[in-house]
Amino acid sequence: MNNKIRIHLADDHLVLIEGILAVLKTNKNFEVVGYSLNGSELLDKIYTQSVDVLVIDINMPCKDGIEVLKEFTQKGFPCHVIVLSSYDDVKLIKEVIQLGAKGYLTKQCASENIVDAITCVSKGEEYYSKAIREKIFLSFTGIGNDKSIDNSDLLLLITDRELEILKLISKEYSGKEISEALFISTNTVETHRKNLIKKLNVKNTIGLVKFAIRNNLINQ
Numbered sequence: 278m279n280n281k282i283r284i285h286l287a288d289d290h291l292v293l294i295e296g297i298l299a300v301l302k303t304n305k306n307f308e309v310v311g312y313s314l315n316g317s318e319l320l321d322k323i324y325t326q327s328v329d330v331l332v333i334d335i336n337m338p339c340k341d342g343i344e345v346l347k348e349f350t351q352k353g354f355p356c357h358v359i360v361l362s363s364y365d366d367v368k369l370i371k372e373v374i375q376l377g378a379k380g381y382l383t384k385q386c387a388s389e390n391i392v393d394a395i396t397c398v399s400k401g402e403e404y405y406s407k408a409i410r411e412k413i414f415l416s417f418t419g420i421g422n423d424k425s426i427d428n429s430d431l432l433l434l435i436t437d438r439e440l441e442i443l444k445l446i447s448k449e450y451s452g453k454e455i456s457e458a459l460f461i462s463t464n465t466v467e468t469h470r471k472n473l474i475k476k477l478n479v480k481n482t483i484g485l486v487k488f489a490i491r492n493n494l495i496n497q
Contacts, residue, residue, distance in 0.1 A: 281308040282399045283327055287319045287345075288312075288334040288361070293384065297332065297361075300388050307395065316340025320348060328356040329399050332391070335362040335369070346376035357398045361387055365412050370405075374433055380404040402436050410434055410476075432492065434476045440494075442469045446482060447489035 284307055286294050294312050301307045310326050313319035317339035323331065335342040342360060349355070359380035360373045370381050379398040382390050383406060390406045397404040435443065438459075445455045452470075456463045474481065477488050488494075 281306055282395060283308050283310045283329045284395060285310060285319075285323060285326060285328045285331045285356070286312040286333075287314075287316070287331065287337065287342075289314050289337045290334075293334075293387075297387065297391060300391055301395075304392055307392075314338075316342070316345045319345060323355050324352075330359060330395050331356050332359045332361050332395070335360060335364060335373070343373070343376070346373060346378060350377055357401065359394050359398055359404070361391075365409060367412055370409060370412070371433065381409050382406045383408055402438070405434065435473070439469050439473055439476075442466060443473055443485060443489055444494050446470065446473075447486045447494055 284301065286297055286309060288294050291314065294314075298309055298312075301309055310328060311322055313322055315338045319331075319333070319337075320340065333342045333345060340348075342362070346358065349358070354377055357380075358378045359382065360378045361382050361384060362369070363384050365383050373381065379401070380394045380403060382394055382404075386406050386408055390404075394404040394406075432440070441459060442455055445458060450458065452463045452466045455461075455466045459466075470482065470485070473485055477485065479485055479488060
């Protein structure tokens with residue numbers, strides 16, 4: 278039985294694809310099943326291949342990454358998607374995530390993040406490189422140049438599991454009750470809680486609850 282993570286790459290620069298291929302071939306858990314040099318070629322191939330993770334550029338001829346994601350939202354996603362782009366604009370990052378992308382990496386840090394990103398996204402989790410997380414956070418705090426990002430945009434940094442735990446924390450569930458509700462250990466709950474505190478830049482559990490209240494998470 279083939280338990281490898283099956284990957285398709287889409288970028289109009291063959292040199293970049295070859296570079297990523299060289300990195301991925303060093304991991305025995307990965308299998309690159311194909312690549313595309315433009316969006317139209319990708320759409321012709323992706324629904325006929327068995328693919329777990331698609332790594333896609335934003336700027337491609339024929340159809341760009343945004344158009345591809347929009348078509349996926351209409352037809353149904355054939356796989357999990359990681360966007361690999363030269364751009365780190367927060368508005369663009371937010372747009373592709375809202376269109377269903379599970380990860381976002383800049384090309385500058387692709388080689389050091391791509392293995393972890395594919396591994397996480399293949400499990401249905403989200404992955405953003407450190408530079409992207411910092412970009413979103415700086416925009417949120419007002420230190421960055423983009424002042425249009427509001428409190429809720431920090432939710433982009435939170436995984437689905439962390440969001441589940443944040444909601445339960447806001448409903449006054451104890452660590453033991455959360456572990457029982459989600460079938461995970463109390464140590465795992467505590468790790469997620471600490472990660473949430475760090476990601477949301479709050480001081481303690483009370484800060485997490487306040488964040489949940491501000492973003493209307495308690496009644497969801």
